[in-house]
Amino acid sequence: MTTPAPNPTIRRLDVASPVPADIDIANAVEPLHIADVLLSVLDKLQGQQDGYYVVVGGITPTPLGEGKSTTTVGLCQALGAFLDKKVVTCVRQPSQGPTFGIKGGAAGGGYSQVIPMDEFNLHMTGDIHAITAANNLLAAAIDTRIFHEASQSDKALFNRLCPPNKEGKRRFADVMLRRLIKLGISKTDPDELTPEEVRRFARLDIDPASITWRRVMDVNDRFLRKITVGQGPEEKGMVRETGFDISVASEIMAVLALTTSLADMRERLGRMVIGNSKAGEPVTADDLGLGGALTVLMKDAIHPTLMQTLEGTPVLVHAGPFANIAHGNSSIVADKIALKLVGKGGFVVTEAGFGADIGTEKFMDIKCRYSGLTPQCAIIVATIRALKMHGGGPDVVAGKPLDHAYVSENVALVEAGCVNLAKHISNTKGYGVNVVVAINKFATDTDAEMEVVKKAAMAAGAFDAVVCSHHAHGGKGAVDLGVAVQRACESQAEPLKFLYPLDSSIKEKIESIAKFYGASGVEYSEQAEKQIEMYTKQGFSNLPICMAKTQYSFSHVPSMKGAPSDFVLPIRDVRASIGAGFIYPLVGTMSTMPGLPTRPCFYEIDIDTTTGKVMGLS
């Protein structure tokens, strides 16, 4: 499968055609040992200069995906194994739900994959499980606290929260001191609190209707979308409607992705808001006594996991937040470590989830805002297939055969679809970075079709537009892309220009993003108005905005392809992840818990009990 290469960690692939199944390609390579990369590496490399920082976004995709992950991996294989550059790939860890559901794994594909592919798609080092555990401990604490507050007097509650020790002396746990500060009570001896202070301290008085914290599970379990809890006789009728999200939708995942250090993570986890008191004050994880314990549960998850591409270049896998209700980018911590590890002249390539309107926008306005890092180059991955769809081609539906238009030459459709690419290019250029278009070539694409895309890309202001074939050829198929990216990085000098300043109002920020999408205006529901008012009153209006919108259109309507401009963006609701640090307006309904199909992927997944090899992962 592999032939010797100059650098001992680099592997050269002997590729086959047609491209075999992903798991077969992955299983044929013997990976190096996987390890955690400790966050403390950052301290050791403090003096080191950062490498070039490259973000991979895409045009508005078809439901089949246009190969952003594959391009990210292929580009790094090219830079590391063929262009002799120091390179680190930074990607998200996928949820286990889709692995066993419809979609299968997310390690790239063909000859551009992260390996070991089975570990990548399964538990890996347990970060998502840690998030599940932490998320659900907080959920259990909320319902139990409401239950205990309902049945105890202020004094009894306080006695239980601060019990006297053998000598009759009480003390506050450290986390309780945070609540006292929040309440403006400057005492540290429990016995000195007045009855009124005891009440304010001990009673969180959570309004059950205001609770936004849901339980999570890393499984596609649609029957948990809406449930009623507390129906056991011991819970004395304190039933409540709630539901489960898939674990990667947990705010804790977004915290992990946006944190910059262990101390920062401790603070973010503690200030996560789970709902309001009946008086309308936000109630936090620290109010419930949990900020420290949640950090303990997440202490290993903060270290990125080192993996590798098929051609032996290093990959840091870390965090995997949703791209709609969260910001869809892998962790700041991994990028920072990687930039120091590659050093001056090296490359860090990271992927931003969904189309560039969502992924790249959030990469710039949320992730780079919190990290302080500046990218030199943004890639936009385009396929002839998706461009044809934007040009008016028939619907592309997962699981159904592609229409003839997609598998034979149709230059006119491609040409018409380039409006979508052009808008992504001009939008992304607005951040002050060089934009390189990667045309992810499929076997049925023709030279004439690709020529049209190149021309349109350059006309729209791209730094370069390059055809690549890394799925079929590994890094070798992305060498031209690698060269273009290197040139783009070397010629970049502008500072990062954010789309909006943080200190403008929530509505002003939403409107900036809507304009960026091409909308003619924004429409707020009553609920959205109410929430914006509440968050503003609570002092959270200075957070960045994380739009929860479909990836299948610049607009809120998946069927509006191309680059629509005659739409008013409707804001149905506005929510917030205060600990992670963003407000997320909901444009339409977002599913946060997938379902299983009648015949899920798990039917094919099994293990060879003799060799221990996993079979049937796709």
Added chain:
Amino acid sequence: MTTPAPNPTIRRLDVASPVPADIDIANAVEPLHIADVLLSVLDKLQGQQDGYYVVVGGITPTPLGEGKSTTTVGLCQALGAFLDKKVVTCVRQPSQGPTFGIKGGAAGGGYSQVIPMDEFNLHMTGDIHAITAANNLLAAAIDTRIFHEASQSDKALFNRLCPPNKEGKRRFADVMLRRLIKLGISKTDPDELTPEEVRRFARLDIDPASITWRRVMDVNDRFLRKITVGQGPEEKGMVRETGFDISVASEIMAVLALTTSLADMRERLGRMVIGNSKAGEPVTADDLGLGGALTVLMKDAIHPTLMQTLEGTPVLVHAGPFANIAHGNSSIVADKIALKLVGKGGFVVTEAGFGADIGTEKFMDIKCRYSGLTPQCAIIVATIRALKMHGGGPDVVAGKPLDHAYVSENVALVEAGCVNLAKHISNTKGYGVNVVVAINKFATDTDAEMEVVKKAAMAAGAFDAVVCSHHAHGGKGAVDLGVAVQRACESQAEPLKFLYPLDSSIKEKIESIAKFYGASGVEYSEQAEKQIEMYTKQGFSNLPICMAKTQYSFSHVPSMKGAPSDFVLPIRDVRASIGAGFIYPLVGTMSTMPGLPTRPCFYEIDIDTTTGKVMGLS
């Protein structure tokens, strides 16, 4: 903290008095690196002779626990660090629920602990998280399958389960062939099935009321004990009452503990029964297409985790099934590996959960039955405190100060309480092993009290009875126990005598165990009768019995201390873990989901963000 010792992996402790907090003792020692022990070690050591096999049980405990784990660890520290024996400790991994709830950790205590204590009590290598993921994937598959069957014709269902490929050809997934065999259909080409066969194959026709498979979570979340799922609009009114158990109560945990190889685990996971069809046939995980995928999720969990005692002797941590609705013993796989690793003349010491009436009974009749291993010595841990309780002392309540009777000499109470110890000794001797009593000494116990226990133990047929002080002194405090255990093992030659043969009826087996408890008879509820009849009809009557009974009495009534004999054991219900391989009669109500108190342990748990050290774990 430590002084040099002869063997480089052995550490000598400098003990302090009074004994510091567990986490402080644990944090003061720099552990060796933790690793997985691969199951394949067994193949390599096939020719090796087994060492001695020692099980640690206890008398009927107080709610404070009598130190079984601490004694297990202390004994091994004595054997390894002071008596120069090869020794491996095999213990269960604790649930994370209690760590953050009331009880705190479970790594032993004082100078007899498993370290790193924080890893031991937290995620460790993720085995419990793997169980949660596998358990809940199966749960999601059940509800979704019922949903899909309700809305599709036989033909549509079959078309989705076996979709034609591009060439129009259908194939069965491997796991589907298992269902065909079960149905007596010997065809392997989907196109050859008759419409009737299509119906039988595609329709599991699960009776929702019969579903015994619940979801799990490794969190003390009492509000999930009873819930209603499926209330989302997309689930079209298919609501169902169900609930969550804590993850360690999952049948998959019991499977992990009782399996003997990867191939065996694959079979056990596939034959787990989740409920019945409307016609009363058991429906299995393999019927749902999941046996392989569940094994893939559990592929790393099957390898035990190597940890260490404070004095540097090796510990294999593996599996942690409940001791009531499951069998409460760590894994067969770990014991088998350990017995080969220590070899002839070495010692493997494992703990059996709850009192000896439950833990040791299940160790012998379930675990040893499946493993084929024979123990040479059974330890019964006794404390003066618990014996006084059995002798008529006042109630012992967790969280409340102990009555004077327990902290000052009272020989008469101890003497009266020895009936409990004596019954455990004679019961355990019945298996044909030598019984050594370990008197776990507390600071307030007097010589006269301990002398009474020794005498009573010898009179009841113990091989030896030894005072030990490993909590205060580490291995040094258990040297006498180590010597006694060695003598007991060396003088043991009898084969293991099970309490009942497998081929007797379910009722005969239950009655054997009831008699062993001292009951005068057994009483079955209507529901229990119905279930026994059903399991017998389904062909499961030849499985061993796993009694779900309180550990606080030989009887079903926790307040009946000593050695009661005038009670009739009531069997409220009978359930089964077919994949794990046992029937479990319920004697009273068993809680399978703990709750959080008003002030859970998590209030004290935090991390030092500078050093990364965990604080406040108990």
